[in-house]
Amino acid sequence: MAVVYRRSKGLTDAQTHYCPGCTHGVAHKLVAEAMEELDIIGTTVGIAPVGCSVFAYDYFACDMQEAAHGRAPAVATGIKRAHPDLAVFTYQGDGDLAAIGTAEIVHAAMRGEKITTIFINNAIYGMTGGQMAPTTLVGQTATTAPLGRQQEHYGSPIRMAELLSTLDGCVYAERVTLTDVPNILKAKKAIKKAFELQLSGAGFTFVEILSTCPTNWGLTPLDAIGWLKEHMIPYFPLGVYADRMEERRHDA
């Protein structure tokens, strides 16, 4: 009988805790498949964040470390500097990466740390129950912004792919989403490319994935995808923000 679909070897057999319709599962699968296709499951260490993906260390089949909130890029730095032969990735949400861990991600990118960061941007704090994130859109409600995020009070959301792309050490930054099959395939390609660039020793690589949170957005999974397309993509445009290896090829 032909095998139509097989669970990636990059994932363990553990059942994930994610809410139905959450895109974390898809993102995990893509990272796992990229590791499997590059044959690096046995030579990769992943760093789980604090946030909804806090249990990611149980789901990925590679070696894993759990970091303190926001510190995953620093933990990854310690591992990578001690073991330059390993592939190292962080998997972080928007509170972890773009609020409490801003210094760590900016400096890891500045140093051109040879790691890959997968950034899940769903514009909300999921783990703690729907509080405002640095990526929450203006007007979007949250349990700590009951009237919606007000620009005069909190400013406008932070665009991490754009911000990091200004740093020379960040050799690759792309924003993707998981709203449909073509976008999922694009996201997979981006993740794999990020790992490949890391393995080539190029520098810091960053893939931002616009994701949904049906539970905390209070929407069905399908409506959540619609909301993401309608509200998030216009503010967080998809695309490649840095591809310095490509630029260097062009220059040469």
Added chain:
Amino acid sequence: MAKELWKGNEAVAEAAIRAGCRFFFGYPITPQNEIPEYFSRHLPEHGGCFLQAESEIAAINMTYGAAGSGVRVMTSSSSPGISLKQEGITYIAGAELPVVIVNMMRGGPGLGNIAPSQSDYFQATRGGGNGDYRTVVLAPSTIQEAADLTQEAFDIADVYRIPVLVLADGLIGQMMEAIEWRSPKPRSLPPKDWATDGSRGKRGHNVVNSLYIETEDCTALNRKLQQKHELITKNEIRYEEFMTRDAEVLFVSYGTTARVAHAAVLKLRKDGVKAGLFRPITLWPFPEAALRACAQQTNVKAVVTAEMSMGQMLDDVKIAVNGAKPVRFVGTGGGTIPTPAELMDEAQKAIEEVWNHGRRIPALQRAN
């Protein structure tokens, strides 16, 4: 080998390299800057990596990552920077990682100053971060001891999978003394089969983690840590007694203050006062039973705790002495080093106090 003149901070860094530490992550702060500076010059020669982090927080988390991947790694700072590292230290304790941390204490609270101090005793010996954990705390009082204990700290960390703090002060960091290099007694070290250094298809995936979401799991971790703490308390306590056999007034001091107390003991002895010094070398585990036994000797009439803080180790001394003898305190805060004369005065007062309570001290009658 001939003796060499070493600055405390540099000796600590060199000791770590001799102990096989090849990775250092830190952030500048006075008075410990010679430690990162030394590593930045010398780790590359040994194929290691020195990295100046963006903050103490990043540095301790880099240290966590590297330790979790199985290498010998160290970080250092001074008081305000060590406060910033506490988050990382509790994660290291929870994930049971072997890490060596050096604190060259300076005056506090807050930004304080850059002068030597011992006011991080509570923070060091009670854990410092959140949760129920301890760090082994080694308190050198000479540069020789700083070099010896720093080397041994790596073995202790590896044997028990626990963060080990080398707790000294700015004076020990900055001053120079002649030392000889020697290796610690070899220990049998357990394999780091838990490290995240790549499964390479030969084992299941290793996880370095301090999250135990089920209460029974977290309770089990706490019990395990407690057992580890008891084992360390049984095996690793260290202290030094100086002229305590016939001492009537007993100083208890560590680190730089112990040097001052040592001088005070000699001077008091010259003046006919039988003084002695009990010097804890491990601050955690505190040499409670040994100090109790020492203080309970019939010759000891009073105990004087001397610290460069406003009465922190004093708590442990009182617990140890347990009311058997009067305990006095002399200390300074904010970066001042007490003088031998101040300690001698306090010893005299302690003796007078006992005298006034009607407990006659024959030796003192002679001295008077």
Added chain:
Amino acid sequence: MEDHLHIITGHYGSGKTEFAVNLALSFADAGLTPLLADLDIVNPYFCSREQKGRLTARGVRVVLPCGGGADVPAVNPEVSALLERGVCGVMDVGGDPAGARVLGRFAQRIYGIEHELLCVVNFSRPETNTPEKAEDYLRQIERSARLSVTGLVNNTHLCGDTTREDVRRGARLAKALSSATGIPIQYHAFDARLSSGMRLPQKTLFPMDIVMKKPWETDIEQTGK
């Protein structure tokens, strides 16, 4: 000969400050009015600023860094006074090339006056324990200071553990350093308590009363009197 500027440099722990303080005191004892400037902006402890009271009492005027013992020591503008002609000045410069960097800003004015740039060497320090390593340091200090070293000071010591043999061993290595660099040995500095039987050229002998003591050493001596 004392009527000009002496600039004291060297490796961390070479004993620059001990030598600088003793040199200034020797000028004061010779009836001069020396001006000692603490230009150590890299070392937080064991600087000549700690000895200000003692020095002032013995006729040495002291110029300290602005900010005193703070974490941000800055150069005192009064240092310019040392760069005047006819002033007996001693500059205690910070250790290592890092500490000597501060001289770079005064280099042009220093060229214009009579001066000695003395490099204090302690062959018991691991990073200057051979003539080769000591020369490497000396050259780095020169580059950083933008000045040339005019004399060597052998100050080989192990603090309180120093023996006469340590000083003599230092003298042998200093001679090798002098031959290699062509820079003359100006002084052999040592704890005055080791004076007897030193057997080194008389005019280079510089016995010192040790003033830079550890807190417990100082007090014992004072209470002992």
